[in-house]
Amino acid sequence: MPRTLPNTPLRPATLLVRGGQNRSSFDEMSEALHLTSGFMYESAGQAEETFLGQIQHFQYSRFGNPTIEALQNKLAALEGAEACRVMASGMAAVHSAMLSHLKTGDRVVASRALFGSCHWIVSTLLPRYGIETVFVDGTDLDQWRDAFRKPAALVLLETPSNPMLELVDLPAVAELAHAAGAIVVVDNVFATPLLQKPLTLGADVVVYSATKHFDGQGRVLGGAVLGSQKWVDEVLQPFIRNTGPSISPFNAWVILKGLETLHLRLPAMCANAAKLADFLAGRPEVSRTLYPFLDSHPQQALAKKQMSAGGSLVTFDVEGGKEAAFRVLDALRLIDISNNLGDARSMVTHPATTTHMKVGPEERARLGITDGTVRFSVGLEDAQDLIDDLSQALDGLRSTGGGKADLSRAAAPDR
Numbered sequence: 119m120p121r122t123l124p125n126t127p128l129r130p131a132t133l134l135v136r137g138g139q140n141r142s143s144f145d146e147m148s149e150a151l152h153l154t155s156g157f158m159y160e161s162a163g164q165a166e167e168t169f170l171g172q173i174q175h176f177q178y179s180r181f182g183n184p185t186i187e188a189l190q191n192k193l194a195a196l197e198g199a200e201a202c203r204v205m206a207s208g209m210a211a212v213h214s215a216m217l218s219h220l221k222t223g224d225r226v227v228a229s230r231a232l233f234g235s236c237h238w239i240v241s242t243l244l245p246r247y248g249i250e251t252v253f254v255d256g257t258d259l260d261q262w263r264d265a266f267r268k269p270a271a272l273v274l275l276e277t278p279s280n281p282m283l284e285l286v287d288l289p290a291v292a293e294l295a296h297a298a299g300a301i302v303v304v305d306n307v308f309a310t311p312l313l314q315k316p317l318t319l320g321a322d323v324v325v326y327s328a329t330k331h332f333d334g335q336g337r338v339l340g341g342a343v344l345g346s347q348k349w350v351d352e353v354l355q356p357f358i359r360n361t362g363p364s365i366s367p368f369n370a371w372v373i374l375k376g377l378e379t380l381h382l383r384l385p386a387m388c389a390n391a392a393k394l395a396d397f398l399a400g401r402p403e404v405s406r407t408l409y410p411f412l413d414s415h416p417q418q419a420l421a422k423k424q425m426s427a428g429g430s431l432v433t434f435d436v437e438g439g440k441e442a443a444f445r446v447l448d449a450l451r452l453i454d455i456s457n458n459l460g461d462a463r464s465m466v467t468h469p470a471t472t473t474h475m476k477v478g479p480e481e482r483a484r485l486g487i488t489d490g491t492v493r494f495s496v497g498l499e500d501a502q503d504l505i506d507d508l509s510q511a512l513d514g515l516r517s518t519g520g521g522k523a524d525l526s527r528a529a530a531p532d533r
């Protein structure tokens with residue numbers, strides 16, 4: 119007799135380790151990797167019954183696979199959502215959540231502070247299909263109120279946002295959005311389900327890039343969409359079944375293994391990030407430090423209401439613009455320059471010339487991204503080693519002739 123998990127509500131750590139397992143008849147301990155594109159039927163009749171939906175049987179990995187299903191069940195249990203679909207990347211998830219729901223003539227309201235590709239979908243892709251899109255400053259409830267004077271079909275927002283770590287008041291925006299007829303889709307990548315549960319704060323759909331903290335070790339891409347059973351079955355599933363943004367079972371399996379330690383990794387990363395934010399806020403070369411739980415964050419109270427910790431990202435401005443920011447990045451010896459985030463390894467990126475280059479200078483100014491802005495994804499190294507690395511890089515700004523830092527980077531054998 120296969121064992122089933124206890125009926126009592128299980129806590130996040132237990133769900134991350136144990137949730138969602140689909141054991142096969144071999145009783146394997148770890149999740150099996152079902153690296154198969156299709157499934158066989160015992161008879162022509164069983165195939166017919168499967169296609170009629172009369173029996174549950176896997177058909178084809180584009181729309182169902184036991185390893186992928188295990189990941190979906192684990193994520194749904196963790197989020198407290200009725201249903202989940204996992205896809206090939208975070209952008210496949212965002213794109214599918216939006217396009218499955220929308221049609222020509224609809225109106226979309228989005229917060230301006232979005233991940234670059236999400237911004238492109240709203241500003242460039244949706245209008246091509248005759249969907250009207252409106253951007254608002256996500257922190258300003260009056261702008262949301264104005265935008266909802268006309269009916270809307272969908273809201274997309276990110277909180278905290280990338281890279282400026284702005285917060286959106288989820289219950290307030292959800293109430294306005296629902297009154298205007300819209301579903302609320304929240305990109306919860308920066309908070310993860312351990313720090314913030316958008317569905318309990320009024321959202322209808324939550325999307326993730328599993329590439330970030332879920333894998334957390336920089337190996338594979340993945341994405342997830344979570345919502346009600348009805349919406350997932352009737353709206354999302356037909357879209358993904360027929361358009362094919364499917365994840366490889368191998369990538370799903372890697373993410374399953376990554377999730378087993380999320381409850382250990384994330385608090386350690388958040389603790390490091392809080393220390394690094396304090397350190398940066400005290401440095402004269404840094405003109406602004408943004409971290410949701412920092413006393414100086416303009417929305418600290420809202421952050422503490424919606425989130426259980428400040429997250430693993432810190433954004434700061436180096437005094438002296440692009441040149442100074444580049445000098446600091448190039449002088450780092452431990453912290454990598456990379457546009458990924460949520461990884462065990464700490465990494466920094468310069469949004470104005472990378473992730474947010476394509477949105478243009480005017481939009482960057484509106485978002486508050488300056489030429490000195492640096493986004494810092496704090497990892498799992500010892501906080502003091504990270505502080506030491508940043509210290510020496512910031513100290514270097516006081517000496518002239520930045521060539522020395524470049525040489526040390528080029529000479530480092532592990533690069």
Ligand SMILES: *Cc1c(COP(=O)(O)O)cnc(C)c1O
Nearest residue numbers: 207208209233280307327329340
């Ligand atoms: C990375 C990211 C995405 C996109 O995810 P991919 O897995 O890279 O496709 C979307 N939203 C946010 C906030 C992200 O950080």
